[in-house]
Amino acid sequence: MPPSTPPSLRQRRLGAELRKLREQSDLTATAAAERLGLKQTQISGIETGRYAVSADRVRTIAHTYNCLDMELVEALAAMTGGRTRGxxxxxxxxxxxxxxxxxxxxxxxxxxxxxxxxxxxxxxxxxxxxxxxxxxxxxxxxxxxxxxxxxxxxxxxxxxxxxxxxxxxxxxxxxxxxxxxxxxxxxxxxxxxxxxxxxxxxxxxxxxxxxxxxxxxxxxxxxxxxxxxxxxxxxxxxxxxxxxxxxxxxxxxxxxxxxxxxxxxxxxxxxxxxxxxxxxxxxx
CATH class of the missing domain: 3.30.870 (Endonuclease; Chain A)
Known part of the structure; x- marks a missing residue:
């Protein structure tokens, strides 16, 4: 389910970076959802930071989008886990x-x-x-x-x-x-x-x-x-x-x-x- 509070800057940035990777791979949100076994609304929710995503999911998404920059992928994976309270x-x-x-x-x-x-x-x-x-x-x-x-x-x-x-x-x-x-x-x-x-x-x-x-x-x-x-x-x-x-x-x-x-x-x-x-x- 979407978080009860608005996504943090960090969550929004993670989603935005995943969207960039998808667009660089010339995939529509619908096509990406099909490849990942998700719904198009889930892709939208991830890319806007409204849905939390795991580190392994980020790695899977990056692989699906043919991202070969593993340093970037691991940095994105480290941004997962929902909104950590500070x-x-x-x-x-x-x-x-x-x-x-x-x-x-x-x-x-x-x-x-x-x-x-x-x-x-x-x-x-x-x-x-x-x-x-x-x-x-x-x-x-x-x-x-x-x-x-x-x-x-x-x-x-x-x-x-x-x-x-x-x-x-x-x-x-x-x-x-x-x-x-x-x-x-x-x-x-x-x-x-x-x-x-x-x-x-x-x-x-x-x-x-x-x-x-x-x-x-x-x-x-x-x-x-x-x-x-x-x-x-x-x-x-x-x-x-x-x-x-x-x-x-x-x-x-x-x-x-x-x-x-x-x-x-x-x-x-x-x-x-x-x-x-x-x-x-x-x-x-």
């Missing part, structure tokens, strides 16, 4: 579904690369800085809404501190570092917090200074979540109304990967970045 499910009744999907994406990523022109990345924010930012929301959050958003944001940061630590690279424009959310004391503490995190082996912070000769892209913040194989990478964009858009087409992945590389070429190296942030913190 800490983010505690917030499902309080936050937009896009934020729930974002936490799940970060949890399962093998690495993250983020670029922000005007804000400190959420995974690097102190609670005081995050609270000051959330208070600027339009329309304003009610007190309990703000606290839910704040605790969710801090909880997301656990991916940087788990065993091994998620490999995390943040490209931050100087403008974001100079925004004094909460005042100078909060900003100084925020800068020192970034310095501390940048000393971790899994965290790389690089600043794009005002003196850079270029700033590729439109200035829109985005996250690039690296999957177990390149085909399972995902780009996440913020929207003006506070939602999330997830992109996974080959074209978008290539475009944003190139954009990140170009932005890195304009950024200070990690050592120069730490010296830059230290100097800025002393001015506050």
């Amino acid at each position: 800490w983010w499910d505690e917030y499902r009744d309080y936050l937009p579904v896009g934020l729930i999907d974002l936490a799940e994406l970060e949890h399962h990523a093998t690495a993250l690369r983020v670029a922000l022109p005007l804000h400190i990345p959420a995974l690097l924010q102190t609670a005081d800085h995050a609270r000051a930012m959330l208070r600027d929301a339009v329309p304003p959050f009610r007190p309990y809404e703000l606290e839910h958003r704040l605790s969710y944001r801090i909880k997301r940061q656990e991916v940087l501190h788990r065993d091994g630590g998620l490999a995390y690279t943040a490209l931050i424009h100087e403008a974001a570092l100079r925004m004094q959310y909460g005042g100078s004391d909060v900003t100084r503490a925020q800068l020192l917090h970034i310095l501390g995190l940048s000393e971790r082996d899994n965290v790389t912070v690089r600043v794009i200074p005002f003196t850079s000769r270029g700033f590729p892209g439109s200035g829109q913040p985005f996250d690039y979540a690296i999957g177990p194989v390149p085909q399972l990478d995902t780009v996440q964009l913020d929207t003006q109304h506070g939602g999330c858009v997830f992109l996974d087409s080959e074209t978008y992945l290539s475009q944003y990967g190139i954009l990140l590389d170009r932005m890195e070429s304009c950024a200070l190296d990690p050592s120069a970045t730490r010296k830059f942030i230290e100097r800025l913190a002393r001015t506050l």
